[in-house]
Amino acid sequence: MKRGFLNSAKARKQALYPAPLPTAPSQGSASVACPKQQLELAGKPHHGKVENRELPEDHTPSSLPMSDSTMQSNGVYKDHVVKGLTFTTIASDGGPAADNTELLLEAPTKQKIVSSPGFLKPVPKPSDPASYAVRSTPDMGLGCFATRAIEAGEIIFAERPLLVVPRSCRLVNSSQIVARYGIHQGNLIFMAEWEKVLEVVVARMTEENRTAFMALANNHKEDGSGPILGIVRTNAYSTDKFFDGPVRLANDENMYSSILKIGSRINHSCRPNVTYDFDLASFSYIFKAEKDIAAGEQLFYSYCKINVPVSVRKSQLAPYGIVCKCLSCINATPASDKIRMEFENRIDDTVKWIMNPRANIHHALKLRQDLIDEGLEGQRTYACCLYAISMMYKVMGEPIKRQIFQDEFNKYNRLAKLRD
Ligand SMILES: C[S@@+](CC[C@H](N)C(=O)[O-])C[C@H]1O[C@@H](n2cnc3c(N)ncnc32)[C@H](O)[C@@H]1O
Structure with a gap:
């Protein structure tokens, strides 16, 4: 899962609503100048255990009232626009209220969503019978x-989000807040002010969704x-299917x-x-099996990059x-780090190997085994490797082996295509 808040240069400029600011920095305040670096630091929310979480005494939290009178007869609140950001709801006519999504969006982004082709289709249905349940784990x-x-490629479930909000908060005068209160307390103020905005989004939800x-x-x-x-x-x-402006920005802000x-x-x-x-058409997240999953196995998604060494994964998590106590983290070695860092570039190798199968079949089988050992069967390289192996066995006149890898390729290629 990708998360990021308060780190947007644009967010720092754009106000959702004015946070009350002292008129002038007091004598001896933590910082009078506001160098760029300080602003960037101030834009990153704290994590872990923060000892001093007190807001400054002279900071008055904002309030953003929401009136019940804006509710429509179908139980959905009317759009509520505040300084370019729209509190809005996606609800299908006659669809279950549990499928409603509450959003806080820039107005043109909302327009892009609702005018996209086919919008709003029903949420795709997974195959019967239901294949998942939420349960306790021993340690997570x-x-x-x-x-x-x-089966790999099968839809496990699909759902509309409960809530969609900007990845970066949009508050006013953050540089002045930092100048007055310093980075640490400035961050606490940003987080408190953003909470007030989020309260409105949550207040708009159906009771069940809330x-x-x-x-x-x-x-x-x-x-x-x-x-x-x-x-x-x-x-x-996150999703890259909608974002503010014409292009997705490098740091996802x-x-x-x-x-x-x-x-x-x-x-x-x-x-x-x-x-x-x-x-986008059904405004839903569709979860699919990336490999064959046995009954009783836990479903896992990777919150961090998977093509990086264990040390980087650790810092991202x-x-x-x-x-993370997965087998790949517990048993990580320099060799497994190398597999992770290189596997995406090895698709070219698989293509070359087909030209000279007898000399290269062992390379292809080794790559396949490396990917299985690292639990990376859902990756495109795995499908390419299976294709190369099946082609090599074909050229080598080994039809039975060829068929085994062809069948496996068909399954994983379906998955790789689904991800395009
Ligand atoms: C998105 S939630 C996942 C669902 C969560 N376990 C729950 O009870 O609702 C993310 C949180 O689950 C826990 N978690 C997720 N994956 C974990 C893992 N591999 N090891 C330990 N905790 C994990 C962490 O507390 C993490 O912040």
Whole structure:
């Protein structure tokens, strides 16, 4: 899961609503000048245990009232626009209220979403019977488990998000806040002010969805995040199917965070067996098996990059309070780090190997085994490797072996194509 808040240059310029500011910095305040570096630091929310979480005494929290009178007869609140950002709801006519999504979006982004082709299709249905359940795990809180065997590529479930909010907060005068209060307290103020905004989004939810949202895990209880921001930071998914402006920015600051009722219960592993696509037309996240999953196995998605060494994965997971104990982390070696760092570039090798099968079949079989050992069967390289092996056996006149790898290729190629 990708998460990021408060780190947007644009966010620092753009106000959602004016945070009350002291008129002038007091004598001897922590910082009078505001160098760029300080601003960037100030834009990163705290994580871990933050000892001093007191807001400055002279800071008055903002309030953003929401009137019940804006509710329509179908129980959905009317759009509520504040300084270019729209509090809005996606609800299908006659569809279940549990499928409603509450959003806080830039107005043109909302327009892009609702005018996209086919919008708003029903949420895709997984094959029967249901294949997952949310249950307790011994060491990860709740998790999702397969209740029957699931085939690679199968849709496990699809759902609309409960809530969608900007990945970066949009507050006014953050540089002045930092200038007056310093980075540490400035950050606490940003987090408190953003919480006020999120309160409005959550207040607009149906009671059922709000209950589900507030029951989600919160791993940010000691860093100054409010209860809603904590849940958002713990559970957010992203998508590149919609973002503010014409292009996705390099550090993702114009993207959005989605919180899901079921998807947000999926725990992390560096050996994922689940992947997701976001489908704009149905405005839903579609979760698919990335490999064959046996009944009773836990479903895992990777919150960090999987093509990096264990040390990098560890640092990427630290802000989420996760020390990953998957087999790939526990048994990591320089050799397994190398496999992770190189596997995406080895597709070219698989193509070359087909030209000279007898000399290269052992390379292809070794690559396949390396990917299995690292739990990376869902990756494109795995499908390419299976294709190369089946072609090599064909050229080598070994039809039975060829068929075995062809069948496996068909399964994983279907999956690789699904991910395009
Ligand atoms: C998105 S939630 C996942 C569902 C969560 N376990 C629950 O009870 O709702 C993310 C949180 O689950 C826990 N978690 C996820 N993967 C984990 C892992 N591999 N090891 C330990 N904890 C994990 C962490 O507390 C993390 O912040």
